[in-house]
Amino acid sequence: MKNDMTDTEIKISIRKLYKIFGDAPGPALQHVRDGMGKTELLESHSHVLGLRDINIDIPAGKTTVIMGLSGSGKSTLIRHLNRLIEPTAGEVWVDGENILEYNEKQLRDLRKYKMSMVFQKFALLPHRTVLQNAGLAPSVEGQSEKKYADEARKWLDRVGLHGQGDQYPHQLSGGMQQRVGIARALTSNSDIMLMDEAFSALDPLIRTDMQDLLNELQAELHKTVVFITHDLDEALKLADHLVILKDGFVVQQGEPQHILLNPADPYIEDFVSDINRARVLRVRSVMEKTPDAAGTRAGDIDHDATLESVIALSEGDTALSYRVMKDGTPVGTLDMRKLVRALVPSEQSSDPEGARRSG
Amino acid sequence: MATYDFVFDGLGLRNWCGESGDDGGGMQSMAQLLAQTSGEEAETSVMDTPFPSMDALHEACPSFPQSRELTSGLEQGFLAIKDSLKVVLDPLTQPLSWTLENALWIMQAVPWFIMIPLLMAIAYAVSRSIKLVGLVVLCFSFLGFVDYYDYTMQTLAIIFVCAFICVLLGVPIGIAMSRSDRVQRTMIPVLDMLQTLPPFVYLIPLIFLFSVTEPKLYGIAIILYAIVPVVRLTDLGIRLVDPDVIEAADAFGMTKRQKLFNVQIPLALPNIMAGVNQTIMMSLAMVVIASLVSAPGLGVLVLRGIRSLELGVGLLSGLGIVLLAIILDRVTKAALARINAGQSR
Numbered sequence: 001m002k003n004d005m006t007d008t009e010i011k012i013s014i015r016k017l018y019k020i021f022g023d024a025p026g027p028a029l030q031h032v033r034d035g036m037g038k039t040e041l042l043e044s045h046s047h048v049l050g051l052r053d054i055n056i057d058i059p060a061g062k063t064t065v066i067m068g069l070s071g072s073g074k075s076t077l078i079r080h081l082n083r084l085i086e087p088t089a090g091e092v093w094v095d096g097e098n099i100l101e102y103n104e105k106q107l108r109d110l111r112k113y114k115m116s117m118v119f120q121k122f123a124l125l126p127h128r129t130v131l132q133n134a135g136l137a138p139s140v141e142g143q144s145e146k147k148y149a150d151e152a153r154k155w156l157d158r159v160g161l162h163g164q165g166d167q168y169p170h171q172l173s174g175g176m177q178q179r180v181g182i183a184r185a186l187t188s189n190s191d192i193m194l195m196d197e198a199f200s201a202l203d204p205l206i207r208t209d210m211q212d213l214l215n216e217l218q219a220e221l222h223k224t225v226v227f228i229t230h231d232l233d234e235a236l237k238l239a240d241h242l243v244i245l246k247d248g249f250v251v252q253q254g255e256p257q258h259i260l261l262n263p264a265d266p267y268i269e270d271f272v273s274d275i276n277r278a279r280v281l282r283v284r285s286v287m288e289k290t291p292d293a294a295g296t297r298a299g300d301i302d303h304d305a306t307l308e309s310v311i312a313l314s315e316g317d318t319a320l321s322y323r324v325m326k327d328g329t330p331v332g333t334l335d336m337r338k339l340v341r342a343l344v345p346s347e348q349s350s351d352p353e354g355a356r357r358s359g
Numbered sequence: 360m361a362t363y364d365f366v367f368d369g370l371g372l373r374n375w376c377g378e379s380g381d382d383g384g385g386m387q388s389m390a391q392l393l394a395q396t397s398g399e400e401a402e403t404s405v406m407d408t409p410f411p412s413m414d415a416l417h418e419a420c421p422s423f424p425q426s427r428e429l430t431s432g433l434e435q436g437f438l439a440i441k442d443s444l445k446v447v448l449d450p451l452t453q454p455l456s457w458t459l460e461n462a463l464w465i466m467q468a469v470p471w472f473i474m475i476p477l478l479m480a481i482a483y484a485v486s487r488s489i490k491l492v493g494l495v496v497l498c499f500s501f502l503g504f505v506d507y508y509d510y511t512m513q514t515l516a517i518i519f520v521c522a523f524i525c526v527l528l529g530v531p532i533g534i535a536m537s538r539s540d541r542v543q544r545t546m547i548p549v550l551d552m553l554q555t556l557p558p559f560v561y562l563i564p565l566i567f568l569f570s571v572t573e574p575k576l577y578g579i580a581i582i583l584y585a586i587v588p589v590v591r592l593t594d595l596g597i598r599l600v601d602p603d604v605i606e607a608a609d610a611f612g613m614t615k616r617q618k619l620f621n622v623q624i625p626l627a628l629p630n631i632m633a634g635v636n637q638t639i640m641m642s643l644a645m646v647v648i649a650s651l652v653s654a655p656g657l658g659v660l661v662l663r664g665i666r667s668l669e670l671g672v673g674l675l676s677g678l679g680i681v682l683l684a685i686i687l688d689r690v691t692k693a694a695l696a697r698i699n700a701g702q703s704r
């Protein structure tokens with residue numbers, strides 16, 4: 001599922017987005033445009049810089065993960081996509097329309113039909129049953145419970161809550177409540193799913209389950225998912241497109257593998273240094289694109305295999321070299337020495353694919 | 360010489376005051392009279408300097424009004440606007456009189472052997488508790504046994520009507536307060552005043568406005584006194600609704616109206632019900648005071664106990680009110696507990 005980003009359709013496009021919190025954001029915005037930083041703005045003008053010059057293209061049918069530490073503005077950013085927060089300046093284009101020009105009715109329709117949202121703290125309605133919660137979107141449209149029950153039940157079954165429709169949210173565990181949250185988002189049948197730290201409140205095992213569930217659903221449904229997280233492991237597991245935020249601006253965005261091999265600045269290097277690279281990196285990111293190079297091959301490996309699996313295959317022998325296959329045709333060669341070098345974070349400049357891509 | 364002569368002399372107002380320091384006209388204080396009879400001016404030391412009150416200033420300047428002219432002025436003012444106020448208030452409050460009269464009539468016209476089972480059924484429907492129904496039967500049987508059944512029904516009728524109207528008016532006011540900080544800022548002093556003003560005080564203008572024979576007189580007094588908690592707790596309850604849930608409602612495109620009726624009010628219901636409980640309790644307290652202005656019911660017996668020192672009547676009717684309070688409190692609390700159980704997280 002982690003394919004090249006080229007020639008995919010853009011679903012949401014954020015242009016020059018600024019958000020400043022305070023009484024008079026107008027003058028403060030000018031200062032920020034003139035290059036004033038977050039701390040300086042807070043000290044001299046007592047305005048909080050939320051987002052600064054955000055430009056992101058979110059591809060259709062893919063998972064875009066926006067990652068950043070707390071205070072980096074990631075939750076603020078996702079709320080601009082359905083205008084739960086109004087920006088100070090900028091544009092947000094969804095399917096070719098600038099949603100900031102929408103009136104109240106258009107905005108409600110956008111939220112009803114085009115976007116759904118999953119929340120960190122689940123935000124289920126405690127006085128409604130699980131089924132009624134899952135059917136929130138159709139019930140907002142005015143459909144009766146009888147009418148939306150089948151659709152809601154279908155999605156509850158799909159997220160693994162078979163037969164729980166008559167329970168109340170407080171009778172479910174956290175993980176199950178978030179499954180209801182996901183079912184609620186799916187029942188709305190919207191193309192876009194916004195997930196605001198959807199799994200952060202869950203314990204690690206359940207979180208892994210939910211990540212697998214999301215990947216599974218994505219493979220089947222191809223929604224445009226915008227996922228917010230502060231957890232790099234989670235980001236790498238889910239992302240087709242990764243955006244890293246820091247202090248309200250985008251530090252780096254691109255394919256996760258690429259960011260891992262070519263961190264743009266020390267901040268990201270810091271971030272990625274703790275990652276188990278063997279598990280995250282794929283063969284295609286480190287191979288030589290020369291399928292017909294001379295030399296003996298120890299065997300064939302898939303281009304999407306993790307380096308960890310290749311190491312297991314080679315039993316630690318660094319003298320070996322493998323042929324890389326994609327859909328049955330050879331696409332490159334992987335030398336085990338190169339693989340081992342890629343596991344060390346400082347070895348980035350020698351990566352040919354990374355050099356080709358960064359531009 | 361009066362203490363504050365210098366004020367008027369200094370301001371050049373002596374001419375406006377007329378003759379200075381002369382106490383020929385007007386009323387004389389006891390001290391002045393005493394001084395006259397003993398034939399000597401009272402010794403004045405610094406320690407005796409009076410507060411520059413209206414009376415003290417009047418002494419220095421006869422044209423300055425005395426304080427009792429202020430109170431009588433207030434009274435005159437109220438009497439002056441009374442008629443025009445009546446034109447507006449009378450038709451507005453007439454339905455209240457009508458409702459109270461009818462409620463009183465119905466509660467007494469229905470025979471006891473229908474009324475008590477009816478009350479039992481209501482108690483059961485609200486609380487789903489057999490024990491509570493037993494308590495209801497016990498209390499009403501006791502009150503009937505000591506021949507206070509009619510008085511009890513009268514009190515109950517007044518409370519039902521007044522508490523219902525309090526909820527009818529109070530919940531929308533509370534909602535308006537929760538939605539606008541400006542409404543909240545203007546309402547809170549009014550609510551504070553209604554809550555702290557001694558209940559006897561606002562009986563007085565009502566007596567001037569309406570005839571003592573009209574039920575709406577005590578109806579208004581009870582409603583004004585008892586409406587405060589339901590307003591406050593509705594406002595509080597809606598403001599306390601989890602902002603995450605409100606955000607979710609917004610994110611799924613609810614209109615303001617859908618949000619109010621499908622999210623905010625249901626989630627604020629435990630608080631609103633706590634307000635209703637308090638409102639009922641306070642109207643029960645006020646029913647006794649309202650018997651001063653001809654409200655029928657157990658309060659009349661309490662009043663009789665005080666007026667003619669009938670200790671037994673006073674104690675027994677007091678006990679009756681306590682029993683009524685217990686029943687009403689338990690039943691509304693049981694309803695509240697059921698709502699809470701339905702949505703605990």
